Amino acid sequence: MSNPILTAAMINKIDHCSSKFPVDQKRSALLMALRVVQDEYGWLSEQAIDAVADHLSLPRIYAYEVVEFYSLYRRKKPGKHVIKVCNSISCYLCASQDLIHLCEKKLGIKLGETTPCGRFTLEETECIAACAGAPAILVNDAVYHEEVTATKLDQILHGLTTNEVPND
């Protein structure tokens, strides 16, 4: 019977991650395997975590340990797009606090919340290595936007609503 959580495509990707490590070191692939599944569902349910551990033949507790430790893993379903504003030192010096307030105003939510329509989640992030492009925003844990102004923020949000992610 095929696994209801891990699709064939996901298993392919996970096995590719495993192939980077010695055959007797399956645990090494755990971090990336969890990310493969999270990228698909947006978050990690108990069933998803168990499925990854089972697929790698690891005790499930190994998977829970890392999910709790690393900050990119999510245990709750977020909005369709996660907007993270960097609030570490270089961005802070370039008014990241104002940018956070602007995001809150535009989206009508507070940090940590999701819009009622489920489209956006707003969060803070620590430094994402875009410090010379402060203030910086990270969308969906992958897309960087730098030197974000009010106008640029509008473009980013508009791009996401119309599903054309502007390239930065």
Place this chain on the structure above:
Amino acid sequence: MIEPGPVCYRTLAYPNSHHLSTYQAIGGYEVIKDIITNQTPADTIIEAIKASGLVGRGGAAFPSGLKMSFMPKSADTIKYLVCNSDEGEPGTSKDRFILSENPHQLIEGLLIAAYAIGASVVYNYLRGEFDVPYQRMEKALEEAREQGYVGQNIFNSGLTIDIYNVSGAGSYIVGEETAMLESLEGKRAYPRAKPPFPAMSGLYGCPTTINNTETLASLPVIIQQGPSWYKNYHSENSGGTKIFCVSGHVMRPKIMELPLGIPFTELLDKVGGIRDGNRLKAVIPGGSSMKILPAEVMLNIHMDYASLKAAGSAIGTGAVIVLDETCCMVEILTCLMNFYKHESCGQCTPCREGTPWIYRTLIELLNGKSSVAAVESLCRIAGNIEGKTICAFGEAVAWPVTSFLQHFSDEFIYFAEHGHSMVKGRKKS
């Protein structure tokens, strides 16, 4: 925002800087090819790296050639090289562009280092947010494999050097080298107690060397141009080039690969000076963990390892964070401590308890509910973290605290006594 440079940022002067053809056109992969076809002894390479004066660009400035020489020479166990592309130190944005704009040079650097230490497997650990850099590195590796530069029987020599990109999952502490080994083993990133050092017992218990991305990407040019070219790049013994990421209150924040030893004032000119015609107040010269220096010290500094050390700080990652006169130092230190409180891995009690304690003390100060005695307690708490933890995160927390209080204690005391900032609300001088 980012300028081409003489070493790690060489290809940025060309369109499609990350393409294999671009790198080949400037002599890419010729160095490793020469080494392998001439069977250059590993010691010759290590000696050249020692002679070049290259020190670790990841923050700790450990001599790179010396570190390589710690690896056991015997061929009876598998050895690993790990490239630290976690780039988590606030203020630092340099490795990201090596990965995305010059991936082939990094691959050649990995091959040279792996050859020199006898490693047959290399892991390049990128932070989990680096999506574009990861894709670029994967593509570059695929091309390098196709060319026979990476994998089995490279350059038809019978030698195997495999390279793999690995992606992290969000953590500052994973940048600490032994925490990275734990993470590569699929565990929480808890730094390991040393000894044993990774050269003796590293990844999976095997001999391992860990280096920063910039350190490794520098190797092809150092070997190609020769150690003395590098070492005397700016002036005698200045020690090569460094990527400086200048951020904060400057007109045009920028990432530039420059000669070590250039005056700080020159660096400041290159970014257009301080924003809004304001005056310079202070600089954190090497990433958020390094000690802050006041303007009068910085204005006489040359950006090299010896000068910054003599001034009581360090080059660290080369992240130059510039603060102008509008900064309230209590507020800035609170911002820094917010980061460390969030990132303490919780393994060692002094750090797990002390870091949030410092943060809470600062928040009370900012809320006008503090005392001079509480301000004085900050250095004591920091002193009880520094040197009392498994890894250098303890120093990374303590150094900002003690240096802010060394140079700007009047602002902290004023805040405690008056319940508001000495700086905020004051007219521009």
